[in-house]
Amino acid sequence: MSKSGLNVRSDSDLNSEKIGKFNFAEQVKLLEITDKYFEVKDNGEVIKGQWYKVIGKSVINEIITGYVFSGFLTKPKQKGTFEFILYDDNYDNFYCTAKKENKTYNFITNGEEINLLRGDIIEIEWKEAIITSAGDEDIKELYNQLLSIKKIKNGIVSNFRKNYKKQIKYYYTDNYSQSYLDYIYLNVEYYISNSKKKLIKNLIQEKKQIEYSIGNRSRNGTNYLVIGINHSFEFKTIPLQWLYYNEKNGKLYEYDLPKDELIEYKY
Numbered sequence: 001m002s003k004s005g006l007n008v009r010s011d012s013d014l015n016s017e018k019i020g021k022f023n024f025a026e027q028v029k030l031l032e033i034t035d036k037y038f039e040v041k042d043n044g045e046v047i048k049g050q051w052y053k054v055i056g057k058s059v060i061n062e063i064i065t066g067y068v069f070s071g072f073l074t075k076p077k078q079k080g081t082f083e084f085i086l087y088d089d090n091y092d093n094f095y096c097t098a099k100k101e102n103k104t105y106n107f108i109t110n111g112e113e114i115n116l117l118r119g120d121i122i123e124i125e126w127k128e129a130i131i132t133s134a135g136d137e138d139i140k141e142l143y144n145q146l147l148s149i150k151k152i153k154n155g156i157v158s159n160f161r162k163n164y165k166k167q168i169k170y171y172y173t174d175n176y177s178q179s180y181l182d183y184i185y186l187n188v189e190y191y192i193s194n195s196k197k198k199l200i201k202n203l204i205q206e207k208k209q210i211e212y213s214i215g216n217r218s219r220n221g222t223n224y225l226v227i228g229i230n231h232s233f234e235f236k237t238i239p240l241q242w243l244y245y246n247e248k249n250g251k252l253y254e255y256d257l258p259k260d261e262l263i264e265y266k267y
Contacts, residue, residue, distance in 0.1 A: 005059060006073075008066035012036050012051035019066050020058040028056030028073075031065070040069060047071040075128045077147060083155065084122050086186075087114040090179070093131065096146055098124065107146040118190045119155025124148070157186075160193035164204055168192065172214035181214075184245070187252060188212055188227060190267060191243065200240055203231055210240070219262070222246065224253075 005024060010017040012034050022028060032053035039048045049071030058064045082098035082105065094109045107126055116122065129145035154162070168189060170181070192200060192210060203210055213228040227243040242255035244262050253262035 006068050008054075008058070008064055008068055010066055012053070012067045014038075016067070020060075020062065020064045022056055022068070023059050026056055028054040028068075030054055033070075034067075038069075040071065042072075049073075073128075077125060077127045079123065079125045081152070082122055082124055084116045084120040084151075085118055087116070093143075096124075096149065098122065105144065108143045109146045114149065116149075116151060117155060117157040117161070118186060119157050119193075120151050121153035121155060123150050123152050156193050157190055160189070160204070164207060166207060166209060169209065169211040170214060171211070174214075174216060176214070184214065184225070184227070187245070187267075188229070188243070191252070191265065192229065194267070195241075197241065199231075199238075200229075203240075208233075217244075219244070 005021045006026075007018050008020045008022060010019050030052055034051040034053070037048070037050045039046050041047075049069050051067045052070045052073065053065070053067050054073075055063065055065040080100065082100045085097040085099055085104070086095075087109075088095045088097065089111070094111050096107045096109055096114055098105050098107070107124065108129075108131060124146065125148040126144045126146050129143055131143045131145075168185065170185065170188070172181075176184075192204070195201060200210070202208075208231060211230055211232060213230070215226050215228075217224055217226045224244040224246055227245065229240045229243065231238045231240060242257070243265070244253040244255060245251075246253070252265045252267060254265050255261075256263055
């Protein structure tokens with residue numbers, strides 16, 4: 001909270017009436033998070049946030065309810081159970097992405113290595129922290145900072161690797177970086193391990209080799225990475241499923257051959 005105290009307003013608007021002020025480090029209770037985002041300058045620094053509706057004790061010891069700027073609030077340590085999605089170290093800050101009740105959360109890490117597989121059930125401890133944007137010390141934003149993470153249960157991919165015990169083979173002709181190929185592998189592996197298609201499930205159960213090809217294709221003016229999942233035996237290749245990956249929006253699509261259309265795969 002701002003060391004000079006935090007103004008409380010009657011509504012989620014900078015032009016609304018000031019109804020009081022909270023002391024620095026005063027504990028308040030969150031009642032509502034609005035979707036009204038804005039930024040302020042504090043001692044020459046730009047801080048981004050949104051309006052929160054809270055209740056707490058004012059500087060004159062009165063209980064007041066009103067709206068405050070979230071950029072000046074901090075939360076105590078929090079703990080929760082999530083489904084692991086991805087660890088990404090390709091940016092200035094390293095991120096762990098996880099899911100809880102169909103909502104996705106990003107946690108900024110300290111760069112520690114995270115060896116988890118998608119779908120693993122994890123327990124995360126975190127706190128809110130204001131992070132300075134790389135290359136611009138005047139920009140500070142509020143992030144969830146990871147304090148600790150541990151696996152509490154194997155997810156579907158961990159169980160798939162344990163039972164299938166084979167590496168999924170892949171082949172390609174274009175030039176891709178190894179990190180990109182690894183990223184695609186994890187997505188394909190997640191798709192295969194979750195597949196409801198009888199043929200794929202039988203191949204997994206019988207521990208038969210599953211493969212996929214990688215290529216690029218344009219469809220209706222949009223460029224896709226096209227992934228062809230198949231099974232080869234006796235010099236024959238049996239197509240199992242075509243997938244289209246849109247790099248711009250990060251969405252994966254199943255190709256419906258009879259209807260000649262792409263169906264978004266929710267994963």
